[in-house]
Amino acid sequence: MSCKSALIAYYSRRQASAIMARAALSRSFFSRCFLIPLSKLSHRALSISCLLSLCLAPAGMAQTGQAANADKVRMAIDVSQPGAKIDRNIFGQFAEHLGHGVYEGIWVGTDSSIPNTRGMRNDVVAALKALKVPNVRWPGGCFADEYHWRKGIGPQRVVTLNPNWGGVTEPNTFGTHEYLDFLDQIGAEAYLSLNLGSGTPQEAAEWLEYLTTDQPTALGKERAANGHPAPYKIACLGIGNESWDCGGNMTPDYYASQLKIYSRFVRNFNPAQQGKEQMLKIAVGPGGNEPRFVEWTEEVMKAWQKHQWSWDMHGLSLHNYTVVHWDKKFASVGFGETEYGQILKNTLEMEGLVSRHSAIMDKYDPQKKIALVVDEWGSWYAPLPGSNPGFLAQQNSMRDAVLAALNLNIFARHADRVRMANIAQMVNVLQAMILTDKEKMVLTPSYYVYRMYVPFQDATFVPVTFDAGSYTHDNITLPRVDAIAAKDATGRLWLEITNLDPNQSIEIEATLAGSTAKSAAGETLTAPKVDSVNTFEAQNAVVPKPVSATVQGGKLTLKLEPKSVTVISIGQ
Ligand code: AHR
Numbered sequence: 001m002s003c004k005s006a007l008i009a010y011y012s013r014r015q016a017s018a019i020m021a022r023a024a025l026s027r028s029f030f031s032r033c034f035l036i037p038l039s040k041l042s043h044r045a046l047s048i049s050c051l052l053s054l055c056l057a058p059a060g061m062a063q064t065g066q067a068a069n070a071d072k073v074r075m076a077i078d079v080s081q082p083g084a085k086i087d088r089n090i091f092g093q094f095a096e097h098l099g100h101g102v103y104e105g106i107w108v109g110t111d112s113s114i115p116n117t118r119g120m121r122n123d124v125v126a127a128l129k130a131l132k133v134p135n136v137r138w139p140g141g142c143f144a145d146e147y148h149w150r151k152g153i154g155p156q157r158v159v160t161l162n163p164n165w166g167g168v169t170e171p172n173t174f175g176t177h178e179y180l181d182f183l184d185q186i187g188a189e190a191y192l193s194l195n196l197g198s199g200t201p202q203e204a205a206e207w208l209e210y211l212t213t214d215q216p217t218a219l220g221k222e223r224a225a226n227g228h229p230a231p232y233k234i235a236c237l238g239i240g241n242e243s244w245d246c247g248g249n250m251t252p253d254y255y256a257s258q259l260k261i262y263s264r265f266v267r268n269f270n271p272a273q274q275g276k277e278q279m280l281k282i283a284v285g286p287g288g289n290e291p292r293f294v295e296w297t298e299e300v301m302k303a304w305q306k307h308q309w310s311w312d313m314h315g316l317s318l319h320n321y322t323v324v325h326w327d328k329k330f331a332s333v334g335f336g337e338t339e340y341g342q343i344l345k346n347t348l349e350m351e352g353l354v355s356r357h358s359a360i361m362d363k364y365d366p367q368k369k370i371a372l373v374v375d376e377w378g379s380w381y382a383p384l385p386g387s388n389p390g391f392l393a394q395q396n397s398m399r400d401a402v403l404a405a406l407n408l409n410i411f412a413r414h415a416d417r418v419r420m421a422n423i424a425q426m427v428n429v430l431q432a433m434i435l436t437d438k439e440k441m442v443l444t445p446s447y448y449v450y451r452m453y454v455p456f457q458d459a460t461f462v463p464v465t466f467d468a469g470s471y472t473h474d475n476i477t478l479p480r481v482d483a484i485a486a487k488d489a490t491g492r493l494w495l496e497i498t499n500l501d502p503n504q505s506i507e508i509e510a511t512l513a514g515s516t517a518k519s520a521a522g523e524t525l526t527a528p529k530v531d532s533v534n535t536f537e538a539q540n541a542v543v544p545k546p547v548s549a550t551v552q553g554g555k556l557t558l559k560l561e562p563k564s565v566t567v568i569s570i571g572q
Contacts, residue, residue, distance in 0.1 A: 072507040075466040077485050077556075079493060080514035083461035084415035086486055087371075088134045090408065091450060091457055092191065093426040093433070094376060096141035097174075098165040099391025105427030105436050106182055107174040114439050119174075120182050123441045124427060127434055128186040131450045132457060135235060137191040137375055137422045138179050140164075142246035144238070145197030149207045152176055153226055164246070166390030176211070180232055189235035191282075191375075191422070194266065196240035196258055197248040204266045208234070212270040231270040236280045236420070238375065239263060242319060243284045244296060252299035259283050259303070263311035282315035282373050282420075286357055289320075289349065297357050301364035314369070315420060318357060319376040321430075322347040322403060332381035332394035333531050337502055340399050340530040340563075341476035343379065344500060347403045348478070350377065351410050358417045371419035374411065378424045378431030378446075379403055392429050396444035396534075398527040398542055398563055400431055404449040405498045405565040408456075409484045415461050423450075435536075442534050445542040448525050452544055452567040455494045459486035462493065464510075471501040481506060481560070493517060493570040499560040502530050510556040512570065517556075520549035522568035526561040 095101055108114045108121050115122045139147050142164040151158050152175020162170040183190055194204045210219040211232045223229075239262045243250045250258070268279040283300055286293030297316065304313055324330055324342050331339075358372055379400055380392070387393040404423070411418045423446070427434045433447040461484070468479035483497040493515055499506050523544040532541050549558035549568050560566055 072509055073466055073469060073481050075464055075483060075497075075508060075510035076513065077462060077464050077493070077495065077510055077515070078513045079462055079487065081463050082487060083463060086412045086415045086456050086459050086461055087419040088132070088457035089420035090374075090411045090415075090418060091131070091133070091453065092135040092137065092375070092420055092422040093128075093133050093188075094137040094141070094422040094424045095139075095426045096165075096424075096429065097139050097143045097147070097162060097170060098141060098425065098429050099388065099393055100428040100436065101425050101432075102139075102174050102427075103171070104438075105429075105434070107178060109173060117185060118181055119178060120185055121436070121441075124434055124436065125182075125185045127441070127443055127447070128188075128426070131433065131447070132454050133186055133188040133426075134457065135189045135191045135420070135422070136179075136183060136186075136426065137193060137236075137238065140193055140241055141376075141425075142241065144193035144241045145195050145199075145247045147195050148199065148203065149176055149195075149210075150203075152178075153210075153222075164390075165392070166388040168388075168390075176207075177226060177228060180228075190233065191236040191238065192234055193238035193241050194262060196243060196262060197246075201261050201265045204262060208237075208266050208268055212268045212273070214269070214271055231272075233270055233273060233277070234268055234279050235277075236282055236315075237266065237268075238282045238284075238317065239266075239313070240284045242287055244287065244292070247284065252296045255284060255296075256299055256303040259300070259313065260307075260311045263313060280314040280371075281312065282317050282371075282375070283313045285316035285318050285372070286353075287319040287376075289353060294356070294360065297360045301361055301370070304370065305364040315371040315373040316357075316361065317373045317375045318353065320350055320353055320374070321376070321378060321380040321424070323380045329380065329382040332379070332384070332400075333397055333533050335399075335531050337530060338474045338476070340502060341473045341478060343399055344402060344406065344478055345476050347379075347406055348410075350374075350407055354410060354414050354418060358414060361417065368417055372414070372417045374418060374421035376422060376424045377407060380424075380430055392425075394430060394432075396432060396435070396446050397531045398445055398525075398533075399530050401445035401449045401525055401542065401565050402498055402500060402563060404431070404446045405453075405496065406482055406500075408449070408453055409482050409496065409498070412456065412461055412484045412486070437536055440536040442536050442539050444534060445525065445527070445532075448542070448544050449565055452523055452525065452565065453496070455488055455492075455567070455569065456484075456486050456496070459488045459494060461486050464495070471504075480504075481508075495522075495556070495568045495570060497560055497566050497568075499562060499564045499566075502563040505562055506560045508556070508558050508560060512551070512554050512556060515554070515570065516572070517551050517554075517570045518572055520551050520556055520558070520568050520570045522547050522549060522558075522566060524561060524564050524566040526564035530563055 152172040157172040160170045213220040381394040383389045384393045464485045471480045524547040527542040
């Protein structure tokens, strides 16, 4: 079977079970609707369309109904009821050896005419620094389960194959040291994915010894000879990737046995990481809506609940892409309002998924010691015409900006359990922050959302209640608005509001209980069309612009443009 047909087969299977899963999901959404006490709904909320949009709205977000499509949306922000910390790690990135994600996107090599620092392109590094990227997951993805780290160290790099992605060769010129140098340059922490599929516990254990020992062992000396005498810090370690499919098609039971072995023997020896800064081990968790993943979460969490001193884990991963049809993916540009609505409806399924797996985790871990780590998420569209289909190259539009904001808000609302997430993928692949073409670089609408959300990193969640109303097009009903608020370390309040309606602007009136704020200012990201994009030629089609808001008598008012993402800072 060719690499391309293997991939098609892989995703057709996924799609088949996703159809069954979607049926199960809609049943669970409806039961949630009817479980909500009627007292919580306004008298006009009982229309079918309102119930539908309530089903789609993230739990704890909004009650749909009363003011359904009134021009004004009222919000109440209660600063006196702070919630969990929004861990900065939910703004993590993912860089796989896939297409131009690493080669050309980050690494151009020291001989390149593209300005670079030790092989890393300077324009990309500078752009990523502005995002304050907390961590970057590497080297995969499916690639990780075929990655042998020794091929990517030392002066002689061997050329291998990348059978997962496009059937191209892998030069191994970007290896362990280059990855860690890149992280240093952008100021991010390491999130390494181990090869559990085709590797061995010994290979993985030696990788970690090579990276982290401060002792004069053969591996420690080899690292020093390769230019890094001091031990590296590895903040997070992924124990496998999608071990239920491309990572070895394991059963939950088999995976749990592997997890125990790798967790036990793959040690971090860095003296600085023996206490508070210990390396976090992330186990493979569920992927998407398929029913089999409920069992997966149950089994892994059950194994952890009974764990002995000899092994441990700190996170369970969750993968979920926004795709309507795996076998007929949507275009990333050149689409209309119907595809806008379908994609956003699909992306809001993240809420049900996070809630369902969090509830299972609560059974085994009521103290929420284990984080839910959404370490692959984002939009997955049809490959750009003319590109290698295995490179997963796509454009990034205003629709992706709204999609990014909706997902980040879901993670923030679940901040007590979701403490890390990684959008797929950072440069040139899927829902990228940055696109490059040789010496050219362009920042995507998703990039600007991440830049606007920087103040939410490590801020404390503050509840916002509002009536979301609804927006309907072509039988698809979505909440009209979404919002989160948080207080940063200096006490400043931040509010994000997304207007999903691509046609209508919205007046917002928010009461600020427990705040003495007197001023507000912010930025908004919008565009003429749902599929507006930034290109190498027209870089500023979708860029944030200043937005004004007023605060008077404890009330904030502002106007949201259609299809917009807005972040407001509220202070003295
Ligand atoms: O992000 C692309 C691929 O999607 C990853 O390699 C894999 O883990 C997932 O299926």
